[in-house]
């Protein structure tokens with residue numbers, strides 16, 4: 146059996162080698178001829194899985210993406226061909242939640258806010274939205290969730306309208322890119338909605354660039370409309386509108402989900418699904434491969450107040466301001482955008498790090514964030 150996996154997939158060889166003959170490919174050089182003998186195709190979001198790409202893969206039996214988003218895959222085509230398709234929903238939800246938390250602490254430090262006094266509006270209450278809500282809850286930060294499809298499906302949580310979300314201090318977007326149907330998300334934040342934001346409000350987009358009209362945002366910001374924009378994802382990646390960058394508070398190269406855990410969990414999820422498809426017992430687990438974090442334990446800082454200690458801890462583990470500085474320094478083309486993503490430094494999730502909290506008053510919050518005791 147021939148298995149092709151995208152080379153940016155961590156531990157691809159380790160997970161799949163026992164299941165068949167494995168070959169890594171780059172999204173930059175993959176062609177229909179290269180994967181003509183594929184039984185299995187495993188990608189990340191950078192490979193566009195189209196009828197054209199699969200046109201010679203006549204014995205393809207399984208396609209998987211080690212990502213939460215699936216907009217790069219022509220799922221309808223796979224269905225018409227009877228080819229099973231699996232994605233890795235939830236693999237990087239915690240990574241994105243930690244990204245948003247880091248954003249909150251960086252902006253709180255910059256603008257002298259009390260982070261605990263902010264209300265966060267979360268659009269999309271799926272894996273990422275729920276993980277973010279859990280993190281905010283651990284810290285006692287108020288949040289609201291908006292998800293009309295889940296609301297219609299009878300989700301038991303207290304889901305609110307977009308109008309209520311628009312009143313929040315911080316709005317964080319966690320929806321798939323959906324072009325049509327009853328709840329499309331493409332340009333959900335269009336010129337009209339963006340114009341309703343005040344100068345104090347923060348808008349974070351860490352889902353898909355096309356959910357927020359980048360041109361409209363740029364036009365408004367150029368005119369002095371002062372909402373605070375945080376972008377991890379962009380229209381038309383990797384060839385993004387570079388003019389928008391100076392108007393962002395924080396900007397990164399689509400790395401919100403790029404913890405080692407987030408990426409590798411995606412590989413593990415595909416492995417489990419492929420084993421099931423093949424009727425093979427899955428015997429490998431991610432914990433066999435993940436390296437020990439560096440450092441693997443942290444002593445809580447003795448800061449002037451409790452919230453500073455929490456802020457210091459979160460930013461010690463992941464400080465988005467460093468990614469923002471690197472991005473703004475380096476990015477000047479689509480190639481550079483790709484380069485930054487490919488060479489993204491090792492980032493760990495809170496769950497890889499033990500915190501020695503001593504008798505810190507918010508110890509429970511720290512463990513609820515996922516740190517090890």
Ligand SMILES: NC(=O)C1=CN([C@@H]2O[C@H](COP(=O)(O)OP(=O)(O)OC[C@H]3O[C@@H](n4cnc5c(N)ncnc54)[C@H](O)[C@@H]3O)[C@@H](O)[C@H]2O)C=CC1
Nearest residue numbers: 213214269271272273292294319320321328351352401402
């Ligand atoms: N920047 C990054 O590195 C990452 C980006 N993503 C993006 O974030 C998206 C969300 O990820 P997950 O939470 O794992 O997906 P998910 O499928 O678990 O949740 C998405 C939620 O959005 C809701 N939704 C759909 N249309 C909506 C609308 N019009 N208004 C409000 N809610 C709506 C759905 O009902 C669902 O509950 C992914 O599709 C992906 O595009 C995900 C992980 C990492």
Ligand SMILES: O=C(O)C(=O)[C@H](O)COP(=O)(O)O
Nearest residue numbers: 189190191212213214402403
């Ligand atoms: O899971 C998703 O959806 C994402 O956006 C991933 O974090 C994208 O990562 P790559 O597949 O582009 O490495």
